[in-house]
Amino acid sequence: MRNVIAVYVENKYGVLTRVAGLFMRRGFNIDSLTVGETDDPAYSRITITMQGDEYERHQVINQVKKLHNVKKVKLLEAESSVERELLLVKVKNTPDTRGEIMAAAEIFRAKIINYTVDSLCVEVTGEPSKIKAFIEVMKPLGIIEMCRTGVVALERGATILENKSPK
Amino acid sequence: MQNNGKTAMTGARIVIETLIEQGVTDVFGYPGGQVLNIYDELYLASGRINHVLTAHEQGASHAADGYSRVTGKVGVVIATSGPGATNLVTGIATAMLDSIPMVAITGNVPTNLIGRDSFQEINITGVTIPITKHNYFVADVNELADTIREAFRIAKSGRPGPVLIDIPKDVQTAVCDFEPQGVVEPYPQPIAPDEEIDRAVEMINACERPYIYIGGGAAGAGMTRDIMALAEKIDGYIGCTFMGLSALSNSYDRFLGMQGMHGRYASSMANKDADLIIGLGVRFSDRATGNTAKYARGAKIIQIDTDLAEIGKNVPVDIGIIGDIVSTFSRILARVKRRERPEWGAHIAALKAEEARIDCEAEKQAGGAMTPKKIFDVINEIKDDDTIIATDVGQHQMWTAQYVNFGRTRRFASSGGLGTMGYGLGAAIGAAVATGDRTVLITGDGSFGMNLNELATAVTYNSPVVIVIFNNGVLGMVRQWQTLFFGQRYSNTVLGRKTDFIKLADAFGLPRRRAENIDEFRAAFSEAMRHDGPFLIDTYIDMDEFVLPMLPPGGSIEDMITTKAKV
Numbered sequence: 001m002r003n004v005i006a007v008y009v010e011n012k013y014g015v016l017t018r019v020a021g022l023f024m025r026r027g028f029n030i031d032s033l034t035v036g037e038t039d040d041p042a043y044s045r046i047t048i049t050m051q052g053d054e055y056e057r058h059q060v061i062n063q064v065k066k067l068h069n070v071k072k073v074k075l076l077e078a079e080s081s082v083e084r085e086l087l088l089v090k091v092k093n094t095p096d097t098r099g100e101i102m103a104a105a106e107i108f109r110a111k112i113i114n115y116t117v118d119s120l121c122v123e124v125t126g127e128p129s130k131i132k133a134f135i136e137v138m139k140p141l142g143i144i145e146m147c148r149t150g151v152v153a154l155e156r157g158a159t160i161l162e163n164k165s166p167k
Numbered sequence: 168m169q170n171n172g173k174t175a176m177t178g179a180r181i182v183i184e185t186l187i188e189q190g191v192t193d194v195f196g197y198p199g200g201q202v203l204n205i206y207d208e209l210y211l212a213s214g215r216i217n218h219v220l221t222a223h224e225q226g227a228s229h230a231a232d233g234y235s236r237v238t239g240k241v242g243v244v245i246a247t248s249g250p251g252a253t254n255l256v257t258g259i260a261t262a263m264l265d266s267i268p269m270v271a272i273t274g275n276v277p278t279n280l281i282g283r284d285s286f287q288e289i290n291i292t293g294v295t296i297p298i299t300k301h302n303y304f305v306a307d308v309n310e311l312a313d314t315i316r317e318a319f320r321i322a323k324s325g326r327p328g329p330v331l332i333d334i335p336k337d338v339q340t341a342v343c344d345f346e347p348q349g350v351v352e353p354y355p356q357p358i359a360p361d362e363e364i365d366r367a368v369e370m371i372n373a374c375e376r377p378y379i380y381i382g383g384g385a386a387g388a389g390m391t392r393d394i395m396a397l398a399e400k401i402d403g404y405i406g407c408t409f410m411g412l413s414a415l416s417n418s419y420d421r422f423l424g425m426q427g428m429h430g431r432y433a434s435s436m437a438n439k440d441a442d443l444i445i446g447l448g449v450r451f452s453d454r455a456t457g458n459t460a461k462y463a464r465g466a467k468i469i470q471i472d473t474d475l476a477e478i479g480k481n482v483p484v485d486i487g488i489i490g491d492i493v494s495t496f497s498r499i500l501a502r503v504k505r506r507e508r509p510e511w512g513a514h515i516a517a518l519k520a521e522e523a524r525i526d527c528e529a530e531k532q533a534g535g536a537m538t539p540k541k542i543f544d545v546i547n548e549i550k551d552d553d554t555i556i557a558t559d560v561g562q563h564q565m566w567t568a569q570y571v572n573f574g575r576t577r578r579f580a581s582s583g584g585l586g587t588m589g590y591g592l593g594a595a596i597g598a599a600v601a602t603g604d605r606t607v608l609i610t611g612d613g614s615f616g617m618n619l620n621e622l623a624t625a626v627t628y629n630s631p632v633v634i635v636i637f638n639n640g641v642l643g644m645v646r647q648w649q650t651l652f653f654g655q656r657y658s659n660t661v662l663g664r665k666t667d668f669i670k671l672a673d674a675f676g677l678p679r680r681r682a683e684n685i686d687e688f689r690a691a692f693s694e695a696m697r698h699d700g701p702f703l704i705d706t707y708i709d710m711d712e713f714v715l716p717m718l719p720p721g722g723s724i725e726d727m728i729t730t731k732a733k734v
Contacts, residue, residue: 013304014292014293014296014304017293017296018296021296021297025297055479058479059476062475062476062478063476065475065476066474066475066476067301068300069301
């Protein structure tokens with residue numbers, strides 16, 4: 001099953017390597033990984049999605065917890081969190097396909113962010129399932145190239161991952 | 168230069184001053200281009216801190232490890248950049264797999280040359296991420312002292328392990344203020360909630376056949392008395408993992424010794440027949456459990472560990488208690504009901520009798536030949552409780568685990584998790600430096616051949632290390648597997664070398680004896696144990712000796728091989 005894990009880390013040299021390397025050497029596969037600074041620049045937040053059963057999920061969280069630069073690790077439950085991903089996709093701009101692309105973009109609430117005579121670049125935001133659906137629609141229209149950010153996720157409500165006081 | 172207790176000094180001097188501040192009295196290492204400044208400070212501080220120069224950085228890393236195993240202190244090793252640093256890798260990995268506290272300090276090229284494949288540049292922090300608890304690249308001299316302090320704190324907190332600090336040359340020469348601080352305390356460990364203790368106590372009270380199973384996490388933790396007290400109180404028996412050896416005296420009658428792939432018969436069988444296993448600082452590794460699907464099917468398991476990721480990692484457990492194991496265990500001890508379990512005692516007595524019969528049978532078959540058992544009988548007779556035993560890896564190591572009578576805690580240095588051939592001589596020197604106590608290195612001709620260069624170190628420092636080479640001309644453990652599972656195709660395990668260990672000892676400058684029978688061995692070992700300094704004994708065993716019992720790989724206790732006759 002798919003798991004979304006949020007990791008709150010010190011914003012230091014090599015932390016991403018430590019976290020990603022741990023997944024590799026313990027034999028866990030990462031589906032997506034995103035990382036960025038938090039409102040406190042001393043800390044970063046990593047969001048990882050991975051496949052794994054209950055044993056693997058438990059192991060990975062406990063192993064990540066042991067890393068010195070990791071302050072907090074939490075499994076985000078689907079029903080109690082919001083997930084978003086961003087997709088940039090470049091598709092062929094032809095008189096035959098242009099209309100369909102623009103219509104799909106409107107329905108998916110996507111934006112055309114670059115327009116040239118032979119290509120269109122579309123930006124879509126949403127849950128991974130929506131991103132996937134949009135890619136399926138674009139495929140027959142001629143995807144030139146695409147880039148996904150991977151999932152970012154937060155828990156719903158006022159719950160926070162870390163109260164920012166060092167451990 | 169001095170203001171408010173602070174003194175301006177170079178990074179290199181800060182390294183030495185911080186080591187001294189953290190209570191370090193001995194370091195092991197090897198100089199080189201990018202640690203010249205640190206070695207200059209070692210020279211200037213030679214009255215306050217002792218540096219042991221080994222023949223190779225790997226030897227230094229194993230020495231720091233052996234030093235730690237017999238004292239519980241953090242072992243410290245210093246090496247230069249590039250090959251100096253990579254030579255530490257096996258030693259650091261050995262410490263990681265056996266949870267040995269160590270701080271490794273490496274030099275590196277100046278920061279303006281980093282990342283350019285400069286001479287002797289290697290990204291050692293990148294290399295050692297998977298084999299350290301944590302590591303550091305120190306880019307600013309102002310962070311150096313606190314980084315070293317934090318490294319010591321991490322190395323000795325919770326489940327101990329190695330930490331590496333990489334210091335570029337320009338940080339060693341840069342200057343900043345230094346103010347000495349106290350020795351860092353380990354991070355406090357979580358205390359297990361009362362309900363968990365009560366659940367464990369209830370489970371123990373209800374059981375009929377308790378097996379207290381101790382590992383490396385309990386061996387040096389200072390809980391020997393409590394372990395024995397629990398065994399008495401619940402009328403239980405104690406077995407151990409390889410890493411749990413030397414936690415308590417083998418003479419204690421409730422202690423059954425090592426269980427597992429090459430465990431003692433009674434201990435492995437008791438482990439199987441128990442209805443409750445109380446695992447204390449153990450990870451239920453594959454060498455201990457065999458096929459996990461069949462391991463301890465009839466038993467409930469309580470696992471007590473300081474490392475949360477160990478609970479249920481290898482086998483599912485009924486109760487997992489995370490936290491400081493000493494306090495967890497003493498709380499359980501205080502609360503369990505005192506109760507006799509005579510049926511369990513009778514069963515154990517029968518297992519012990521069978522074990523004695525198997526041993527006796529094997530010796531009868533061997534007749535007057537030099538068997539490992541006979542050699543260990545002599546070693547046990549002559550050594551005392553303070554004698555330290557170090558080993559390399561292979562058959563000799565398993566025989567050591569089966570036959571040596573350890574007298575007390577922290578008298579054993581051997582690579583359990585990583586199984587590092589070539590570990591022993593460096594570790595024995597480190598153990599001898601740490602304690603001044605006589606250290607017996609049990610080794611084989613294969614393992615010894617890997618790092619025998621450290622004989623030079625043993626001679627230079629006149630280390631009281633007695634080297635006993637179980638010489639059989641083959642890589643015995645691999646040969647045993649080839650005999651049993653590879654149709655006797657001895658691929659690359661027959662050494663057939665012309666190395667003369669007697670001449671080798673002469674060349675390195677240490678006394679030696681050759682022992683071709685047990686009387687010669689007794690005479691040689693007695694002489695060696697009285698000698699002031701290192702001594703080498705080359706003794707012969709048959710190349711087709713087996714380590715028995717043996718659980719075949721992937722097998723379970725039902726598949727135990729106990730006699731050679733049946734294979």
